[in-house]
Amino acid sequence: MEYCNCSQCETPLTGKRYVLRQDQPTCLPCYEDKFANKCEKCEKAxxxxxxxLSYKGRHWHEACFLCWGCQNSLANQQFVAKDTGLYCPDCYDGKFAQRCDCCSNTFKHGMQKFEYSGKKFHHECFTCSECSEPIGNNSFVPKDEGKLVCMPCYNEKFAQKCAKCNEVLLQGGVTFRENAFHRECFLCTGCDTELANVKFATKDDQPYCPDCYIKTFAKICEKCDQPIAGLGQATKYVAFEGRQWHADCFICQKCEKSLLGQGFLVCEGQVVCPDCGKNM
Incomplete structure (x- = not known):
């Protein structure tokens, strides 16, 4: 029979329980006094x-491994560490978890959270103020009083729309008479030519390309039979008894002398200078 003594106090260990530590036998009193871990709660060996039970270098008796909030056992249970304390999920949420700025309920561990303008929301609380549907990770537009509007609702109710096709203007367009148009929708009233970035004329609040405006509305010169029009600049012309002439075309129909600033006569429907009129 082999005989051995405690490596710490030399007490004979024959027939007794002992702990073999680093291949050296240690009696139970010496082990608990010198080597056993101390419990974090009761401070006993x-x-x-x-x-x-251990967690990050700290040790507990199983009976001492309790939630710091409700004192229920955490053995074989999920727990959350906060500073030096250990908590069951419910106590941790109630004591430390952030709260939703909409419903004031806590964000439980692992729960999805949305943040906007310094506020935090549950998925089901982060909703469109118009349709009440969750916005999630989709785009939205902030409105007055902190309200948020999802893009479908914003486009339907608030977005600027084209005066021609009534579709949403997603980027820069053309403004005419306080109405907005897509560039491809801003067309000549006469021929549907696109008018964005080109000169155009207006008549009765309708836009026209130069050709359509001249063709439809311009006065015709009595002499050259061409339209009297000067889009974008003043055009000099002479009007008399419902008839019009370009300034350069207002000449005596006999001698072709300019009548601008001169007296003239109308003889047999012809506009002539006084000298030619005497001979008619």
């Missing part, structure tokens, strides 16, 4: 008759 965790002897060989007790289960040693």
């Amino acid at each position: 965790i002897g060989t008759d007790f289960k040693d």
Whole structure:
């Protein structure tokens, strides 16, 4: 029979329980006094008759491994560490978890959270103020009083729309008479030519390309039979008894002398200078 003594106090260990530590036998009193882990809660040694529960270098008796809030056992349960304390999920949420700025309920561990303008929301609380549907990770537009509007609702109810096709203007267009148009929708009233970035004329609040405006509305010169029009600049012309002439075309129909600033006569429907009129 082999005989051995405690490596610490030399007490004979024959027939007794002991702990073999680093290949050296140690009696139970010496082990608990010198080597056993101390419990974080009761500060007593965790002897060989007790289960040693550990977390990040700290140790507890199984009976001492409790939630710091409700004092329920955390053995074989999920827990959350906060500073030096350990908490069951419910106590942690109630004591430390952030709260939704809409419903004031806590964000439980692992729960999805949305943040906007310094506020935090549950998925079901981060909603469109118009349709009440969750916005999630989709685009939205902030409105007055902190309201948020999802893009479908914004486009339907608030977005600027084209005066011609009534579709939403997603980027820069053309403004005419306080109405907005897509560039491809701003067309000549006469021929549907696109008018964006080109000169155009207006008549009765309708836009026209130069050709259509001249063709439809311009006065015709009595002499050259061409339209009297000067889009974008003043055009000099002479009007008399419902008839019009370009300034350069207002000449005596006999001698072709300019009549601008001169007296003239109308003889047999012809405009002539006084000298030619005497001979008619």
